[in-house]
Amino acid sequence: MARDLWDDADYRLFYNVNFPPVAGADVKGMRAAAQGFRRGTHFSAEAQTSPSGRRFLWVRGGAQDVATEPGTDAAVNLDGYISVTPMRADLTDRAMLPLLQEALA
Numbered sequence: 001m002a003r004d005l006w007d008d009a010d011y012r013l014f015y016n017v018n019f020p021p022v023a024g025a026d027v028k029g030m031r032a033a034a035q036g037f038r039r040g041t042h043f044s045a046e047a048q049t050s051p052s053g054r055r056f057l058w059v060r061g062g063a064q065d066v067a068t069e070p071g072t073d074a075a076v077n078l079d080g081y082i083s084v085t086p087m088r089a090d091l092t093d094r095a096m097l098p099l100l101q102e103a104l105a
Contacts, residue, residue, distance in 0.1 A: 016085040020077040021064040028080040035085050036072030038062060 016035070020027060041062035048058045068074040073083035 012089045014087055014089060016059075016073070016083075016087050018073050018077050018083045018085075020080050020082065022080055026080060027082060029082070031076040031081040031083055033071060033073045033076045033083045033085055035087065036068040036074035038066045038068055038074060041066075 038061070043059055043061045045057045045059050048056055050056060064074075064077065066074070067078065073085050076083045
């Protein structure tokens with residue numbers, strides 16, 4: 001895979017990588033997929049440090065065997081693939097922002 005695909009200058013872009021609930025030897029490969037959604041799932045994040053010293057967050061979620069919409073990260077995980085989802089960190093509600101700015105002026 002070309003490195004320039006991962007070297008985006010936009011700091012708000014990050015990649016969410018999820019591993020299927022199978023043994024490493026049974027992983028079928030990797031798939032790009034949209035973010036899925038499982039109702040009733042709760043998440044937590046734990047700070048970690050890789051062997052190379054890089055810091056990252058390990059996100060823990062709910063049960064991995066709950067089916068979701070086809071083509072999503074959760075669905076390809078259940079099919080035995082590692083999912084890679086490009087995501088954006090800017091969660092600003094652009095429609096609400098002017099209203100809040102006016103209320104706080």
